[in-house]
Amino acid sequence: MASAPLLLSFEVAIAATIIAAIVGVALAAWLANSRFPGRDLVDVLLTAPMVLPPTVLGYYLLVSIGRNSLIGAAFEHVTGSTIVFTRTGAIVAATVGAIPIVVKSSRAALEGVDPILIHAARTLGATPARAFLTVQLPLAMRGITAALMLAFARSLGDFGVTLMIAGDIPGETQTASLAIYDAIQAHRDADALGLAAVLTAIAVTMLYGANRLAAPRA
């Protein structure tokens, strides 16, 4: 069994989970704690990647971060490398799939914190930011950790969007999911089975862990 695609998958999934944690929890906090017109629309747009076909998502990403796009051109100008068909592209693809999971579950966890506790923090002199960081966030941490575990599992297994914007370049963008597809095409059944077993084991472990965290404490 080739270990390079697995290692690459881990690298991509870890980077995507870290980015999704920062961006996703910030967005979840914004949605949970502010009232503004169009909040529901923002929620729908942020979680749409969960239900859109990967090809549609990949198409939008190619349009918005491809070589001819503003973002893609700027990135290439600064770093000398494109986003698409590189490892960066694979991380972007995984992140786009992970963010909706983090936003949806973290928002529910943050909204589940008793508002009276946040009011208590505010009357005790805490600014909204301090009340969030010292009361709401720690009390929502189990739910957020569960969300991050699911996001990691999701990032590890991305196929469609990664294929569209990062391609299937061995050693560069060929993640474990893509390597399984290649192995099946080439009748390398043992490779496919090995990679599939590892991805399944990780996904099941993450799901079990997330369920344990999300369950009410005894």
Place this chain on the structure above:
Amino acid sequence: MTSRASLAAQLRVDRRGGFALDVAFEAPPGITILFGPSGAGKSTILGAIAGLITPTSGRVALGDDVWLDTSAAIDRPIHRRKVAFVFQSLALFPHLSAIDNVIYGMDRALKSGQKRARAAALLARLRVGHLAARRPPTFSGGEAQRVALARAFAMDPRIVLFDEPFSAMDRELRRELHRDLRAFVAELGVPMIHVTHDRDEARALGDRVILLQKGRIAAVGSVDELLPAEPREDVS
């Protein structure tokens, strides 16, 4: 820290569904009881004073210091009002130890050691010093109430608001806490508004009473005047 300033509040809250609160009152240093049945608007008044609720119109001032004036677009943020608010559920932070709960509202300019020593002394004074390192989910009702009291007074409040935090307590425990509460309020010299619909508690604590009914003030006066003692078997 004694400012001896009175709280002056004039509040109007309109709600969909017809409920409206329309009150104007003063609370001098000492304990003012806000007495009335459920739904009379007692908690809404406390929320508006603390800044948790923005009234439709009104003015809240402590002496010359104006916290809210809707006609002048003044609305001081909650965290800058220095209001010790003890909620009915007490709202102790379950993830922090008793001592960290007490430290939470203290002046952040104080050194960590000073804060810790002061918090420990306050907990000891309220006879819960032994709970310092423990977290609220392990406390009994009475213990949680004492820790909540310590947290409220540790912040050097300019005004104290209690929203029926003693409702689920036995009489003896309540009497002890009333004594502690009166002592703290006298030391601080600040106004305290205590919401209750329990006549005995109002009589035990209050200097003066504001009777509230359906969002309006029905009467203001001394406890003996407005809430005379009832025969023992007729406990409200």
